Amino acid sequence: MRNNTIGSLIWLRLMRFTTQSNQLSNEFLKRFDLTTAQFDVLMQISIYQPLTQSELAEKVTVTQGGISRMLVRLEKEGYIVRKQDWKTKTISLTEKGEAVLEQAFPEQLAFQSSFFDEVLSEEEQKTLYSLMTRVHKNSQKKELPPV
Amino acid sequence: MRNNTIGSLIWLRLMRFTTQSNQLSNEFLKRFDLTTAQFDVLMQISIYQPLTQSELAEKVTVTQGGISRMLVRLEKEGYIVRKQDWKTKTISLTEKGEAVLEQAFPEQLAFQSSFFDEVLSEEEQKTLYSLMTRVHKNSQKKELPPV
């Protein structure tokens, strides 16, 4: 059975690295009382606000149901507001949300970057980025093989 | 605020790609009545069996509590057995577990590989693997920056 392909080895590396770095990132963001998922959502809102829930869901690769729960929590914490416009709910950051992002953003960015800066040259990072971009874009239009 | 580093761009790509491909993989593995996480755990057991829960937890980067629940489910489904040896529980696959893996393994491997085969040359895949290996290994010994 032991007959691994190079692709399956890459896959495992990516999976292990992302869970690992996600855990570290969660630990890091505790100092701002945020989780990685919350930071991600707040970032997307700050870039695209005002926007609807379904637009946001697509940006963070989460289902409608997932984003609904997430936003309930963020609203309860006072980071965002949702206004009912006709049948759509329009999302934007509160002042508290803006403030926490302004603090967390540069530090989180530096933290994320450190994973790569510590071991790869500028050139290697560019290579990694371009390879991953191609792989990611391909996965977005990928269909399941027939049974 | 918009001042992204190359590292943060890579990070986002990796996160989006892994959630995306995890979802596709879950959908794919439905034909074997497995989730990606379950497949991963069964694979590790098949390689290292017999082993203890804590050893397994470390191999799949999950906490003791997480592996405990996971194994309860897999045992209920009849894929594995746990034998109490002194204070340790020794895990191994059942015949049903072996059978489902034997079926799923080659197909899942081909599926994982297709993410990369479809857009990268053999050479590029080797490059990607070596870059990610360095990044992953670095993350394993990484410490949080001081507050």
Add this chain to the structure above:
DNA sequence: TATTATCACTTTACTACTCAAGTGATAATA
């Protein structure tokens, strides 16, 4: 011998996601 420490695992309460069924308002049609 009685107490305490250690160890491997379980449990509780939580975040974060999935799919699929449900809700409630507007729009389209009979």
Add this chain to the structure above:
DNA sequence: TATTATCACTTGAGTAGTAAAGTGATAATA
């Protein structure tokens, strides 16, 4: 006007993870 469709969002049941407290058996110490 009454019915049906559609749309954006919510909710219920489930998987998968976390941290931290709990359990129960063996080992180490007073």
